[in-house]
Amino acid sequence: MRILVTGTAGFIGFHLARRLLRDGHEVTGIDGLTPYYDVTLKHRRHAMLRECARFTCNEFMLEDAQALNNAFTQCRPELVIHLAAQAGVRYSIENLDSYVSANLVGSYNVLEQVRQHGVPHFMIASTSSVYGANRELPFTESQRCDHPLSLYAATKKATEELAHSYSHIWKIPVTAFRFFTVYGPWGRPDMALFRFTASTLAGMPIDVYNHGRMERDFTYIDDLVEAVRLLSAKPPLRAGESDPGASPVAPYRVVNIGNSQPVSLMTFIRAIEKALGRPCICNYLPMQPGDMPRTWADCSALMALTGFRPATSVQDGVAAFVAWYRDYYGIPAIA
Template identity: 70%
Template sequence: MRILVTGSAGFIGFHVARRLLEDGCTVIGIDGMTDYYDVSLKRQRHAILQAHDNFTAHEVMMQDAEALEVVFARAEPEMVIHLAAQAGVRYSLEAPGTYIGSNIVGTSTLLEALRRHRPLHFMMASTSSVYGANALLPFSEAHRCDHPLSLYAATKKATEDLAHAYAYNWTIPTTVFRFFTVYGPWGRPDMALFKFIADMYAGKPIDVYNNGDMARDFTYIDDLVEAVRLLSRVPPRRAGEADPGASPVAPYRVVNIGNSQPVSLMAFIEAIENATGLTCVRRYLPMQPGDVPRTWADCSALLALTGFRPSTPLQAGVDAFVAWYRTHYAASLQQ
């Protein structure tokens, strides 16, 4: 199958594309190589993918309609997995225009390309952040998501709504997956695991928000990739399917992908200390704007659709990340 993956140089896009290549698929990668974080890390990920004969890379911004049209016309993808986005809750307070441009304008530009080049299945990443002020736990796809707490969350919910409208008006089978705090090797430098470990090796204190009273449903990258891979095989065929995230009027569904086991921030830090053999100095700070105190995924829909549920223990996942970090940054750690 020919599969177009947007954000293929990103953390999740890289892992998804690599697994698809291992499965024998032809993968067309699109990435804008933005400088939100270290571009060299993105280029290293792409270099690994380019070792495969069936991978083609295009450096294209999602807002560039003409460039997207050229890629679609040449590649004729049978499936599109949209993972490109401007991520990060806190940065959305500093650079709102970046989120509007990348997430909303970029996604709407992609959807217009899909309208002209109908894939068999469109898959798109969203986030647990869309649950916002929802206090019902665990988060279910059936819950309303009307009160986002960050601009990032608002833009991702907007992309869900845009995708639903296109699924309805042009009968594009669409699966939206809501990710819950994904981590693992080749992860983003702006995420807590990477930041904590970098600071600990540098002998710096780590920032612990809400005085440590937080919990996250941490999802290991290999589990997420497997969930996406299996969901790709079960596109929504019609409106009104039985799962809780299914649309009553369009071939569209939303699916949570999480570990279904929220972990306290303090337990997360202890797992890092276990993996590194270091003891960190904690700097306790208040809750940051846009953050939520805890996340917890109800993944019963994922299990029903695929027979799979993420289950990698946190310590095993953190150990794997630390092993990658030590190898990847060995030179700097020896200084």
């Protein structure tokens, strides 16, 4: 199959593209290589993907509509998976322009190309952050998401709504998947696991917000990739399908992807300490603006559609990340 993936130099896009290539697909990747974090890491990911002859690499911003049209015309995709976005809850408070440009304008440009090229299935990445101020747990796809707590969440919810409108008007099958705190090897340096690992190995303290009284539904990267891969073969074909996230008026559905097991932040830190073989020095701080105190995914829809449910434990996932981190940065394990 010919598949176009945006964000292939990013954490999730890299892992997904690598899996699709291993499955024998032709993958066209697009990434703007923005300096939000260490661009060297992004170049390394793309370099690894380039080792496969079935990977076509494009490096430009999605705001460049002409370059995007050229990539679509050359690829003629049978499936588009849109992962590229400006990420980060806290960063969005200081740099809103980049979120409006990448997440709204960029996503609009992708949708236009999907419409013009008649793509049979469009998949768009969303986030658990869209659940915002909802207090009913676990989060289910049928819940309203009208009270985002961060500007990042607001732009991601807006892209969901934009995709729904395209699906309704032009009958484009759309799957929006909301993922919950994804982590693993080749992860983002701005995420807690990367920062906590780097700081602890350097003997530096880590900032623990809300005094550690937080819970996250941590999802290992391989589980997320498997879920997306399986969902790609299940496009919504008509409006009003029976799953909780299905639209009553469009061939559109929303699907949660998470472990369905909230883990406390302090338990997560203990797993890091175990994998590193040394304690973390915790600097306890108040809650940050825009943060959610707890996330928890109801993944019954994912299970019903695919027969798959993420299940990698935090202990195993953190250990895999730490092993990768030591190897990537040449840091030997403690004997």
